[in-house]
Amino acid sequence: MGSEQVEMGKRLPQDNAGHAHITTPNTHMLDSVNTHTLGWLSAPPNACCFCWCCCCSCSCLTVRPSKNERIPERTSEKQTESEVEEVRGPTLEDVRSWSQTFEQLIKSPHGRASFRQFLKTEFSEENLLFWLACEELRKETNRTAVEQTVKQIYEDYISILSPREVSLDSRVREVINKNMLEPTSHTFDDAQQQIYTLMQRDSYPRYISSSLYTDLLKSLEEPQPPNES
Template identity: 35%
Template sequence: MAPVDDVIAWRESLNHLLECKTGQLVFEDFLRTEYSEENLQFWLACEDYKRMTSVKEMTAAASRIYVKFVQVDAPRQINIDCATREGISENISQPGPNCFDVAQRLIYGLMENDCYPRFLKSEIYQALLEQAEQQ
């Protein structure tokens, strides 16, 4: 069960929601009901990627992210424009720390403007909020 303050703070912004591990899990459960959990999974993978310092580790992670989320027909393909996808494709052999930034911003915007407002109205969130407010 998420702490009351966390559940209430999730209403303030998508950022508040994503800063909380429990919030991420609840949001992912909601996204799964909309068949769009790949957005959050990609965003989180990018956050992990940006914290990496070893070039070898970054190269391997970039390749995994690309194959899983970015390339055309990827198993968890994210919804980004062709230019962004091509930009990543061109740089994937020598990925820099920012190689997914544009795509990550696009996906964050998609979640913030599309999925997040629906999450706040969802039964999943409303039930948690009700429990939190009763404590």
């Protein structure tokens, strides 16, 4: 290659001033070049790899956020709404409804939280925790998860070795022992009903009469308007 370039340099025509003059290649020389190669060489710097036109409407040149970039925004919005809901707390109407029936109390997240706080003072929090665990178990459909959850609930609330053992009669315990042979999402239905009745008849009336509930009720009551003279 070096000798060819030197030889070509020697044959370059010169003008009257003695400067070398480079002539334009013939058209037939350009035709022999691979058109694909020319495409690469002549492509605009911002063109995509599949479009070699200069049209600005090419969809490849438009930058769009990916799905992964948009998902966190939606998740963040949902978390914010949930946090606002928790910060708001129960309304006066909510708290008043708790005194109507035990069902109204236990189906309310804020009601359960307040009732659980009361049960702690009576050292019977495990009753509510067992009832809630059974509620979650009844929603489970995966067989493996059901078996694992049944075993965990038994160890936490049924076993006599557990510090959080709930109070159940011998009949219900016998039913549980039979159900444990083939665990299902309804293994503890009888036990859950018995604990529900226990809380409804025993703990619930004391909670409604407790200072914890009455103080919460008073804190939400609107002040009476002043009497007009």
